[in-house]
Amino acid sequence: xxxxPFYDPDKTYYENWEEGPFGGFADGVTLPESEPRFDxxxxxxxxxxGIPAGPLVNAAFMRAAMEKGFDAPVYKTxxxxxxxxxxxxxxxxVDVSGDLTLRQAAAGLTVKDSYAEPLAITNSFGNPSYPPxxxxxxVRELMAYAKGRPGQAVSGMVEGTRWSPDASEKDFIADWxxxxxxxxxxxxxxxxxxxxxxxxxxxxxxxxxxxxxxxxTIIEAIRKKIGATPLVVKVSYFESDEELRAxxxxxxxxxxxxxxxxxxxxxxxxxxxxxxxxxGEWRLKSGICGAPVKWAGLDMTKRLTALRKELGMRxxxxxxxxxxxxxxxxxxxxxxxxxxxxxxxxMWNPYLAREIKAAYPDG
Ligand SMILES: Cc1cc2nc3c(=O)[nH]c(=O)nc-3n(C[C@H](O)[C@H](O)[C@H](O)COP(=O)(O)O)c2cc1C
Numbered sequence: 084x085x086x087x088p089f090y091d092p093d094k095t096y097y098e099n100w101e102e103g104p105f106g107g108f109a110d111g112v113t114l115p116e117s118e119p120r121f122d123x124x125x126x127x128x129x130x131x132x133g134i135p136a137g138p139l140v141n142a143a144f145m146r147a148a149m150e151k152g153f154d155a156p157v158y159k160t161x162x163x164x165x166x167x168x169x170x171x172x173x174x175x176x177v178d179v180s181g182d183l184t185l186r187q188a189a190a191g192l193t194v195k196d197s198y199a200e201p202l203a204i205t206n207s208f209g210n211p212s213y214p215p216x217x218x219x220x221x222v223r224e225l226m227a228y229a230k231g232r233p234g235q236a237v238s239g240m241v242e243g244t245r246w247s248p249d250a251s252e253k254d255f256i257a258d259w260x261x262x263x264x265x266x267x268x269x270x271x272x273x274x275x276x277x278x279x280x281x282x283x284x285x286x287x288x289x290x291x292x293x294x295x296x297x298x299x300t301i302i303e304a305i306r307k308k309i310g311a312t313p314l315v316v317k318v319s320y321f322e323s324d325e326e327l328r329a330x331x332x333x334x335x336x337x338x339x340x341x342x343x344x345x346x347x348x349x350x351x352x353x354x355x356x357x358x359x360x361x362x363g364e365w366r367l368k369s370g371i372c373g374a375p376v377k378w379a380g381l382d383m384t385k386r387l388t389a390l391r392k393e394l395g396m397r398x399x400x401x402x403x404x405x406x407x408x409x410x411x412x413x414x415x416x417x418x419x420x421x422x423x424x425x426x427x428x429x430m431w432n433p434y435l436a437r438e439i440k441a442a443y444p445d446g
Pocket of ligand 1: 208210277376
């Protein structure tokens with residue numbers, strides 16, 4: 084059953100930031116905390132379930148998620164300077180039946196009139212960011228609140244930016260290190276790097292996670308700035324086993340966790356064939372998430388845990404993609420995920436953590 088979403092797609096990102104959260108996240112009910120007993124990035128958390136970077140746009144959303152029992156919430160991606168959000172709308176329902184294959188995604192999808200189960204949406208924000216002085220104050224206040232909630236782990240997600248088309252690779256790496264440092268100073272429990280944003284437009288030709296060498300250089304630069312704070316990288320779906328192996332061999336030893344997947348990118352059109360999202364042509368493609376991408380998150384979870392074993396590595400695996408029911412959570416845990424997260428499913432069901440905990444009390 085779909086509830087009123089806690090992030091309201093009918094409002095702009097800025098209205099959500101100022102007025103949200105909504106629906107069940109605004110009911111004022113705090114669920115009781117349970118004993119911290121699951122290891123996650125150097126802490127013990129109460130339960131291995133959370134919300135990945137996205138719908139929790141600020142501390143008010145993060146607090147509401149924590150009060151509803153999402154024990155591993157991630158603060159939406161931020162940058163080293165202010166960046167405006169892509170034009171509204173940023174979320175639309177799309178028409179997909181069953182699994183979204185990569186071939187179907189390449190051919191393109193059509194939007195629907197309303198949200199329905201199984202939930203399938205596209206999202207396109209362009210990873211906006213308030214200026215660092217705004218988000219840092221917000222995260223600091225969140226961390227003061229989090230002190231009273233020992234079984235929950237707060238992560239801050241960052242992304243480096245080429246602030247101009249002629250920015251050098253050196254500038255780009257320095258920007259990643261800077262934004263990670265800015266986040267680290269807020270006292271978050273861990274930092275996640277978005278190596279997989281599909282909504283960047285012209286400045287990004289290829290997802291960073293598909294360039295293992297540059298990803299590693301960035302991580303090494305960040306490590307120098309953040310000391311021992313646990314570091315997680317968020318990646319997209321890898322079609323090729325060889326490419327995934329090369330990525331894990333290069334990046335795996337440098338990080339504490341790998342989160343997969345981000346969205347699957349697809350051209351999205353209206354029924355009349357025109358571009359669904361307003362703006363330039365670059366906005367024809369956007370990220371698809373929800374139930375149809377579960378197969379891809381599960382597949383990556385299995386491959387990442389198998390590679391971890393084979394290569395003798397220690398990173399945690401954070402399974403993301405298409406979790407909308409307790410059974411989906413179970414499937415990810417059975418596939419080896421240390422922690423499971425839901426963005427789209429949680430957005431329309433603020434009680435998802437409670438339902439999963441009731442169905443599987445032992446995780
Ligand atoms: C509204 C919304 C906003 C998102 N924003 C971000 C973001 O800022 N950074 C990021 O790495 N992923 C972002 N994502 C992607 C999610 O973290 C997740 O990887 C993806 O949606 C797949 O999970 P799901 O099927 O549970 O939604 C966003 C997803 C949604 C639904």
